[in-house]
């Protein structure tokens with residue numbers, strides 16, 4: 001790998017599923033503010049619902065998600081009851097809106113028993129209009145998929161499933177604390193397809209311990225042979241000071257930055273050779289997939305669910321740590337399930353923090369989204385290239401290297417710079433810039 005690329009790849013940059021990113025949220029957005037935002041939704045406004053199930057049967061050592069181990073069923077029973085109350089609270093504050101998208105994430109959404117899942121969907125159908133739902137997606141752990149659950153999802157209208165696969169080499173699986181042989185993943189796929197769910201995504205990871213180019217390419221080939229309609233390829237983020245369970249990952253077995261970059265590139269080449277189209281930073285899809293068509297037509301958007309096609313007026317996050325996006329700004333629920341449950345039991349939304357968007361935020365958010373989705377963007381709303389002196393001076397080395405081009409108030413990334421779109425986006429992040437300035441002064 002060239003030294004100049006390595007220097008950029010080593011920089012830390014957010015994934016920009018929101019702008020500003022969650023670390024810049026503050027308690028100024030509280031339950032009162034969010035009740036106001038909910039009541040301001042118009043009769044024709046549509047909703048997307050995100051349901052966060054904050055439990056897993058056991059914790060994988062590499063995991064960076066907001067989740068807790070639940071070996072007993074009691075916490076899950078409490079979670080279901082509280083979630084039903086939270087749905088009521090949201091509906092009371094917002095009215096009976098049309099829901100066009102639903103997405104279950106976690107944690108492990110398939111930790112829920114079929115009757116619990118069906119009860120929650122029933123409550124949503126009671127409180128909102130879900131007759132014209134376009135996408136109903138769920139993230140599943142292949143180790144806990146069975147025929148009854150697959151049929152329940154299909155019956156409830158689930159039309160897209162995302163399977164956590166990560167890697168298909170036994171040694172890597174053992175080192176990350178998640179053993180799921182290929183046959184188990186294939187069985188989950190077969191059950192879902194037999195139930196009538198054809199849209200299957202698989203999440204893969206590079207940068208894991210004991211992964212080399214052979215291992216990542218082996219996993220990619222095995223995953224692609226199951227012909228999922230989409231594959232997401234994420235880089236493992238090793239942050240043991242933030243996620244204590246990652247201390248179980250042997251650091252000496254982790255690939256370095258140059259090796260990670262090469263793994264991402266090798267996996268990308270392998271996927272393209274196997275008929276997948278690269279989309280945005282880390283997604284791949286079959287040529288006839290909706291996401292591919294949207295990318296070709298410049299209709300990709302960026303949200304907390306990653307790359308999406310069209311956004312509803314508001315995304316409502318339900319469950320501990322879930323984040324909502326309103327036209328006015330962002331709001332995040334408290335992360336700890338006990339505190340979330342207490343607030344809801346008291347008849348209050350469990351909002352911990354958020355951010356009300358300013359005019360400047362909206363312009364920067366759109367530009368960063370364009371860079372993340374289309375690898376190009378329009379500087380005119382920020383006043384054009386002339387008005388972006390600080391931002392373009394941050395990018396000066398990339399401009400000098402020919403990786404970023406500025407022409408008539410448009411910014412364009414070269415093919416080589418595409419994996420670095422987060423770094424380019426960060427140049428336009430006013431909050432990251434201010435944080436850096438504070439840090440510099442402190443030193």
Ligand code: SF4
Pocket residue numbers: 055056058059060063064065067106107108141164
């Ligand atoms: S990776 Fe998935 S299954 Fe594993 S602990 Fe994290 S959320 Fe749970």
